[in-house]
Amino acid sequence: MSSNRFQNLQNWTNKHVFSNSLDYWNQEMHDVPSYQNQQTSGEGSNQRPDHLEIIQEIAISEQPLPDDVPKQQEPVDDGHGASSEPISALQAAWNVTNAIQGMFIVGLPIAVKVGGWWSIGAMIGVAYVCYWTGVLLIECLYEDGVKKRKTYREIADFYKPGFGKWVLAAQLTELLSTCIIYLVLAADLLQSCFPSVDKPGWMMIVSASLLTCSFLDDLQIVSRLSFFNAISHLVVNLIMMIYCLSFVSQWSFSSITFALNINTLPTIVGMVVFGYTSHIFLPNLERNMKNPSEFNMMLKWSHIAAAIFKVVFGMLGFLTFGELTQQEISNSLPNQSFKILVNLILVVKALLSYPLPFYAAVQLLKNNLFMGYPQTPFTSCYSPDKSLREWAVTLRIILVLFTLFVALSVPYLVELMGLVGNITGTMLSFIWPALFHLHIRQKALNNFDKRFDQGIIIMGCSVCLSGVYFSSMELLRAINSADS
Numbered sequence: 001m002s003s004n005r006f007q008n009l010q011n012w013t014n015k016h017v018f019s020n021s022l023d024y025w026n027q028e029m030h031d032v033p034s035y036q037n038q039q040t041s042g043e044g045s046n047q048r049p050d051h052l053e054i055i056q057e058i059a060i061s062e063q064p065l066p067d068d069v070p071k072q073q074e075p076v077d078d079g080h081g082a083s084s085e086p087i088s089a090l091q092a093a094w095n096v097t098n099a100i101q102g103m104f105i106v107g108l109p110i111a112v113k114v115g116g117w118w119s120i121g122a123m124i125g126v127a128y129v130c131y132w133t134g135v136l137l138i139e140c141l142y143e144d145g146v147k148k149r150k151t152y153r154e155i156a157d158f159y160k161p162g163f164g165k166w167v168l169a170a171q172l173t174e175l176l177s178t179c180i181i182y183l184v185l186a187a188d189l190l191q192s193c194f195p196s197v198d199k200p201g202w203m204m205i206v207s208a209s210l211l212t213c214s215f216l217d218d219l220q221i222v223s224r225l226s227f228f229n230a231i232s233h234l235v236v237n238l239i240m241m242i243y244c245l246s247f248v249s250q251w252s253f254s255s256i257t258f259a260l261n262i263n264t265l266p267t268i269v270g271m272v273v274f275g276y277t278s279h280i281f282l283p284n285l286e287r288n289m290k291n292p293s294e295f296n297m298m299l300k301w302s303h304i305a306a307a308i309f310k311v312v313f314g315m316l317g318f319l320t321f322g323e324l325t326q327q328e329i330s331n332s333l334p335n336q337s338f339k340i341l342v343n344l345i346l347v348v349k350a351l352l353s354y355p356l357p358f359y360a361a362v363q364l365l366k367n368n369l370f371m372g373y374p375q376t377p378f379t380s381c382y383s384p385d386k387s388l389r390e391w392a393v394t395l396r397i398i399l400v401l402f403t404l405f406v407a408l409s410v411p412y413l414v415e416l417m418g419l420v421g422n423i424t425g426t427m428l429s430f431i432w433p434a435l436f437h438l439h440i441r442q443k444a445l446n447n448f449d450k451r452f453d454q455g456i457i458i459m460g461c462s463v464c465l466s467g468v469y470f471s472s473m474e475l476l477r478a479i480n481s482a483d484s
Contacts, residue, residue: 085290086289086290087285087288088289089290089291089294089295089297089298092285092286092289092295092298092302093298093301093305095281095285096278096282096285096299096302096303096306097302097306098230098233099278099281100275100276100278100302100303100306101233101275101306101309101310102275102353103182103185103346103349103350103353104181104185104271104274104275104417105237105275105309105310105313105314106185106329106330106346107271107328107329107414108123108275108310108313108314108317108329109313109315109316109317109318109325109329109332110318110325110326110327110329110414111123111268111271111272111414112256112314112315112317112318112325113318113323113325114261114265114268115261115264115265115268116256116257116258116259117256117257118258118260118265119265119268119272119314120256120311120314122268122269122272123272123310123311124307124311126272126276127276127304127307127310128303129429129430129456129459130276130277130278130279130429130430131299131300131303132452132456133279133429133430133433133456134278134279134282134299134433135296135299136434136436136437136453137152137155137279137282137283137433137436137437138283138286138295138296139437139441140155140158140433140436140437140440140441141155141283141286143440147287150283150287151283151284152167152280152282152283152428153167153168155283155436155440156432156436158436158440159435159436159440167280167428167432168364168368170424170427170428171364171424171428172361172364172365173423173424174277174280174420174424174425174428175357175358175360175361175364176357176361176399176402176403176406177416177424178357179354179357179358179361180403180406180407180410180416181413181416181417181420182353182354182357183203183206183210183350183354183403183404183407184407184411184412184413184416185328185346185413186202186203186346186347186350186351187199187200187202187203187206187407187411188327188331188413189328189330189331189343189344189346189347190202190205190206190343190347192326192328192331192339192343193339193340193343193344199411200408200411203408203411204404204408206347206350206351207400207401207403207404207407209351210351210354210358211397211400213354213355213358213359213396213400214396214397214399214400215393215396216355216359221355222355222356222359225355225356226352226356228352229349229352229353229356232345232346232348232349232352233349235345236330236342236346237313239342239345240313240316240317240330240342241313241316243320243333244316244317244319244320247319250320251319251320252322253319255319256315256318256319262470263470263474264474265470266418266422266463266466266467266469266470266471267415267419267467267470267471268414269421269422269463269467270417270418270419270421270422270425270426270463270467270471271414271417271418271421272310272421273421273422273426273429273430273463274417274418274420274421274425275310275421276303276425276429277421277424277425277428277429279428279429279433282299317332320332327414328343328346328413330342330343331343358399358400361399362399366381370392381395410475410479412478412479415474415475415478416475418467418471419467419468419471419475422464422467422468422471423464423467423468426460426461426463426464426467427460427464430456430457430459430463430464431456431457431460431461431464433456434453434454434456434457434460435453435457437453438450438453438454438457
């Protein structure tokens with residue numbers, strides 16, 4: 001009975017809400033050609049690529065790599081009429097290093113201020129665990145030396161049919177949370193420069209400029225935006241490090257304490273985990289390497305480099321500004337003109353960063369909901385002339401406004417990063433890779449390997465549960481203090 005009701009609701013929705021086009025209001029579903037049979041740039045094949053994995057690679061290397069790669073050494077059609085060669089270990093390391101650096105390193109000095117040496121230990125320890133869980137995840141792709149699976153979702157579905165939907169849900173949550181945090185970060189930076197406008201006002205202004213993302217439907221544009229994002233990232237990091245090094249004579253390492261605050265430490269750990277989450281695109285990255293046997297070494301050195309940079313950047317920032325360290329390191333700058341310059345560069349970086357996770361989230365929703373009936377529950381979001389349908393653009397605009405609504409409701413950078421990291425970060429980077437590895441590879445594991453997997457699972461669950469509780473408490477305290 002309930003299935004019939006759902007079917008009726010689905011049919012009504014496809015006809016009256018997710019209509020094929022304004023030109024087709026009165027047509028039945030079978031009267032309109034399905035877009036899934038149209039050959040478009042980057043789309044239209046019967047095998048749907050996992051665009052999140054593709055897009056995260058494109059963000060840095062600007063090499064569009066499809067989900068299905070026939071052979072590691074053969075050129076790959078990128079879906080745009082061009083071919084891209086398999087990437088080297090150095091290119092793969094560049095991808096991973098940039099993915100786990102990101103814009104959120106601006107919050108690492110406040111992590112050192114709050115957690116002291118415990119935060120520094122977390123930056124190193126989380127890097128070590130994420131490296132090993134990345135290795136475990138890739139091992140789950142193989143059986144007896146032969147690759148049987150290609151994506152994180154396929155691994156999850158092999159572990160338990162249907163479990164891949166949980167991976168997709170975590171993936172979507174991570175992407176949208178990243179978009180929300182970019183809005184919060186940009187508003188914080190702008191309010192510090194121009195305090196005459198409050199934070200909610202800046203969020204709405206920034207969101208208005210980002211509404212153009214609703215029309216973004218070209219991977220090449222996303223790639224170019226991400227390239228300029230990487231340039232701005234390097235520039236601002238260089239500026240801040242040179243500035244901090246100019247005050248080396250004033251540093252006092254004794255200011256970094258071993259004091260442990262159980263109420264704030266889980267939030268800081270979650271924040272660190274959030275910055276290391278990269279496991280979703282690792283299977284695709286490994287598949288597109290010229291020599292996949294170099295993956296483990298590449299992953300190890302990229303995580304070592306990231307850990308060193310995070311520790312150095314966090315320590316430099318705190319040692320330079322001490323107790324005056326703000327949530328965003330640039331807001332600690334005493335010279336207002338210099339602060340405005342650095343903050344505006346960071347705002348530009350945030351604006352350039354937003355389209356990538358937003359576009360990935362849109363593709364994720366499209367591939368699982370809007371590829372055309374009966375392949376997916378709803379009508380294709382493209383018309384026969386390959387243009388976006390009106391309601392599809394409207395849904396994208398609503399998605400931008402949704403990120404704005406959440407940012408307005410929870411405008412607290414560190415607490416929000418900590419909460420997201422403790423939920424989706426621990427699942428994607430700690431618990432699930434070890435759990436899947438223990439199940440899929442159990443016959444080939446010795447006792448030490450099994451204990452190792454079990455230890456990561458237990459640690460991940462502990463971090464997740466304690467982190468969610470204490471991060472939620474910190475978030476509630478921040479909300480209550482703002483209301484009082």
